[in-house]
Amino acid sequence: MNPQKTVMIGLGYIGLPTAAVIASNDIQVTGVDVSEKVVETINQGKIHIVEPSLDELVHKVVQDGYLKATSKPVAADVFLIAVPTPFKGEYIPDLSYVESAIKSLIPFLEKGNLVIIESTSPVGTTKKMQHIINQERPDLEGEFYMAYCPERVLPGNVIYELEHNDRAIGGINETSTKKAQAFYSLFVKGELHATNAQTAEMTKLVENASRDVQIAFANELSMIADKADINVWELINLANKHPRVNILQPGTGVGGHCIAVDPWFIVSEFPKEARIIRTAREINNYKTEWVIEKIKNAALKFELENNKKPKIACMGLAFKPNIDDLRESPALYVTQSLINQGYKVLPVEPNIETHEHLSIYSIDEIIKQADIIVYLVAHKEFGLTVDNSNINVLNFVGL
Numbered sequence: 001m002n003p004q005k006t007v008m009i010g011l012g013y014i015g016l017p018t019a020a021v022i023a024s025n026d027i028q029v030t031g032v033d034v035s036e037k038v039v040e041t042i043n044q045g046k047i048h049i050v051e052p053s054l055d056e057l058v059h060k061v062v063q064d065g066y067l068k069a070t071s072k073p074v075a076a077d078v079f080l081i082a083v084p085t086p087f088k089g090e091y092i093p094d095l096s097y098v099e100s101a102i103k104s105l106i107p108f109l110e111k112g113n114l115v116i117i118e119s120t121s122p123v124g125t126t127k128k129m130q131h132i133i134n135q136e137r138p139d140l141e142g143e144f145y146m147a148y149c150p151e152r153v154l155p156g157n158v159i160y161e162l163e164h165n166d167r168a169i170g171g172i173n174e175t176s177t178k179k180a181q182a183f184y185s186l187f188v189k190g191e192l193h194a195t196n197a198q199t200a201e202m203t204k205l206v207e208n209a210s211r212d213v214q215i216a217f218a219n220e221l222s223m224i225a226d227k228a229d230i231n232v233w234e235l236i237n238l239a240n241k242h243p244r245v246n247i248l249q250p251g252t253g254v255g256g257h258c259i260a261v262d263p264w265f266i267v268s269e270f271p272k273e274a275r276i277i278r279t280a281r282e283i284n285n286y287k288t289e290w291v292i293e294k295i296k297n298a299a300l301k302f303e304l305e306n307n308k309k310p311k312i313a314c315m316g317l318a319f320k321p322n323i324d325d326l327r328e329s330p331a332l333y334v335t336q337s338l339i340n341q342g343y344k345v346l347p348v349e350p351n352i353e354t355h356e357h358l359s360i361y362s363i364d365e366i367i368k369q370a371d372i373i374v375y376l377v378a379h380k381e382f383g384l385t386v387d388n389s390n391i392n393v394l395n396f397v398g399l
């Protein structure tokens with residue numbers, strides 16, 4: 001396959017790095033985003049998210065003329081979709097963004113084009129979207145190719161993983177799978193595993209549900225160990241000395257756009273069967289409430305002993321270490337709940353400069369001011385922050 005004109009719809013944490021990596025292989029990429037600010041920023045060769053080495057790459061491909069951002073799709077050979085797929089109401093997948101991305105490309109679709117969905121999606125989404133295209137463009141029925149290819153990159157290491165991770169690629173038919181494999185082979189060095197669309201869709205959901213269940217086990221242990229007056233970090237470390245045991249680390253809960261969301265896509269479709277998956281979600285959500293209760297108890301103890309309300313430093317707002325992504329973040333949830341309940345809170349997040357609702361404090365400021373320090377995220381900046389035995393420390397992340 002020769003380099004193809006490509007359109008990437010959705011220029012966020014997944015779409016922008018993917019568009020930039022494709023463009024860096026001398027493929028003409030038009031990035032499409034509904035946010036004018038995103039479009040403007042990228043066309044200036046700048047980025048609106050934090051991701052190591054992405055800024056240089058975007059700067060280069062924009063300057064070289066291989067990546068251009070717009071607010072509407074254009075004609076192309078390949079259309080990729082990386083728009084959000086959140087849930088709505090009682091954990092029902094919200095496909096409205098994918099549907100609107102599909103509808104936006106339909107007027108530009110031509111015979112022989114390839115449409116690839118990368119957004120994490122419930123099983124059956126690719127076929128549903130194919131049906132929408134067929135309904136609006138009966139002239140193209142059977143004349144275009146379509147595939148699902150989930151993304152499994154690690155924020156913070158996206159550029160490397162985009163190029164080196166294996167991919168599962170599932171077409172609506174075999175030709176679509178082969179066309180999509182040929183396209184990814186232009187910029188992916190990892191293996192490209194062929195399957196069908198519904199298996200590829202389920203693969204992504206299962207990967208994240210598996211992580212969620214394993215984290216739930218660690219979080220459940222942390223609450224049991226606390227009650228039994230056992231240090232959970234030591235406990236897990238010792239148990240992991242067994243050659244076939246590998247328990248993960250507990251934390252404040254589970255957040256982000258993937259692990260905290262995707263398992264619900266399985267539960268909502270298979271409510272009777274997905275019992276461990278549902279329980280794991282509930283345990284991980286409960287862990288966050290448990291953390292809040294622990295902090296409130298420590299605050300009450302401080303108030304009784306000192307006759308004043310403590311200033312509580314909440315260390316970290318992101319959903320995991322060393323990133324700026326606050327989506328579905330349990331640390332942010334803890335911080336906001338404490339504020340809403342009237343506690344004096346000093347939020348610290350070294351990966352962001354400002355927040356629309358919260359005043360962000362520096363590490364130096366909180367060491368001078370805080371009465372209680374609560375570690376909610378294991379950011380690298382937090383190692384050995386506190387060297388003051390007068391400050392009460394609650395460490396939920398094993399720093």
Ligand SMILES: NC(=O)c1ccc[n+]([C@@H]2O[C@H](COP(=O)([O-])OP(=O)(O)OC[C@H]3O[C@@H](n4cnc5c(N)ncnc54)[C@H](O)[C@@H]3O)[C@@H](O)[C@H]2O)c1
Pocket residue numbers: 009010011012013014015032033034035038082083084085097100101104118119120121151152153154155257258
């Ligand atoms: N962030 C991750 O680490 C990660 C990893 C694997 C998979 N995913 C999946 O990838 C998908 C995208 O996630 P993300 O983190 O990049 O989201 P994001 O919110 O960072 O970016 C999505 C972008 O799409 C734009 N957008 C929304 N609707 C649009 C439309 N109709 N047309 C054009 N642009 C539109 C938004 O303005 C935004 O800039 C989701 O399904 C997510 O579950 C994310």
